[in-house]
Amino acid sequence: MSKKVVNYDGYDYDYTQYWKDREYENNAEHLVLDDFLKDEQGSWFIDIGGSYGRLADTYANKFEKCIVLDYSLKTLKANSPIVKEKFPNVTFIAANAYKMPFKANSFDGGLMVRVLHHIERQKEYFTELSRILKDDSIYIQEFANKIHLKARIRALLKRDTTLLDKNPLQQPTINMEGSRDGDVSFLNYHPEYVKKIMEECKIEIEEAQGCSYLRIPIFKKLLGANLLTLLEEILQRLLPHSNIPPSIFLKTEIDKEDENTPSHQTLQQILACPKCKNSLRFGENVAVCNNCQRDYIKSNNIWDFRVE
Ligand SMILES: C[S@@+](CC[C@H](N)C(=O)[O-])C[C@H]1O[C@@H](n2cnc3c(N)ncnc32)[C@H](O)[C@@H]1O
Ligand SMILES: [Zn+2]
Structure with missing residues (x-):
């Protein structure tokens, strides 16, 4: 397995296109997030x-200031102006999820959807996540479910015992999200594995919700997005905790004893060196670490804090 960060900038790939004919899946994920975030608010x-x-429309009207963090600077540059027009409180930052450029206890909430399959060092990621979130904050984690119904049937027919193993399962990645086979990791997870590792990192699981129950090509062809979304809503209510669907969302709460920093801080106040976590001094389009002296550049209004 490669230990490198997945870099979508390296492929000739526009992720917005992936969603062009996936209205049902997009609606299904919005249903879960709207429900998990319905009573949430914060800074x-x-x-x-x-x-x-x-997914900005699920949180940008609830939290005062929001960050979209991604390793793909190209994607951020192309889309930031479009999102900002609708949600001026959203800031795009290029950075690595394993090494985020924020001070401890900066956030009241967060989420990660359709990314954990690229995260090979899960414990390192969850430790970093727990560092930047405040005590009692909300965090939503989606992951690709290794033991979904189709996979179970397939395994039974082939008398394959792989699913009994709780460790992540590497999927073949040819043409998945623009990748070439083998060059990115695409992990499916056993729900027990994700829950255990999160709890070890002081992230308490509050609720689980299966999602995309009807992600089957023939259903999509026959039923259309509106009807599928309606049926999805019913299935989500009837079978919230089942491990049948291909995607699972966990609503969690951070449980740590750190003292929370006051809310209502500016972006510059929460930013820190992603490498050594010390404070930064800011010029107009540059930030320099007061400790390790690394510098970071802002261009097209987007900070580039990517380090490996
Ligand atoms: C399949 S897309 C999902 C995007 C979005 N969460 C959604 O659901 O529409 C995966 C994204 O994760 C980003 N990514 C993967 N590994 C990352 C890392 N270590 N740090 C930051 N972003 C990462 C990729 O650049 C890509 O934009
Ligand atoms: Zn530093």
Whole structure:
């Protein structure tokens, strides 16, 4: 397995196109997020691996200041002006989820959707996540479910015992999200594995919700997005905790004893060196670490804090 960060900038790939004929899947994910976030509010919110801000409409009206963080600077540059027009409180930042450029206890909430399959060092990621979130903050984690119904049937027919193993399963990645086979990781997870590792990192699971129950090509062809969305809503209510669908969302709460920093801080006040986590001094389009002296550049209004 490669240990490199997945870099979508390296492919000739526009992720917005992936969603052009996936209205049902997009609606299904919005149903879960709208429900999980319905009573939430706060100061700072972060969408980790948020790409072009597909999910900004689920949180940007609830939290005062929001960040879409992604490693793909190209995607951020192309889409930031479009999202900002609708949601001026959303800021795009290029950075690595393993090494985020924020001070401890900066955020009241966050989410990660369709990204954990690229995260090979899960414990390192969840430790970093827990550092930047405040005590009691809300965090939503989506992951690709290894033991979904189709996979179980397939395994039974082939008498394959792979699904009994709780470790992540590497999927073949040819043409998935623009990748060439083998050059990115695409992990499916056993729900027990994700829950265990999150709890070890002081992230308490509050609720689970299966999603995309009807992600089957023939249904999509026959039923159309509106009817599928309606049926999805019913299935989500009837079978919230089932491990049948291909995607699972966990609503979690951060549980740590750190003292929370006051809310209502500016972006410059929460930013820190992604490498050594020390404070930064700011010029107009440059930030320099007061400790390791690394510098970081802002262009097209987007900070580039990417480090490996
Ligand atoms: C399949 S897309 C999902 C985008 C978005 N969350 C959504 O659901 O529409 C995966 C995104 O994760 C980003 N990503 C993968 N690994 C990352 C990392 N280590 N740090 C930051 N972003 C990462 C990629 O650049 C890509 O934009
Ligand atoms: Zn530094």
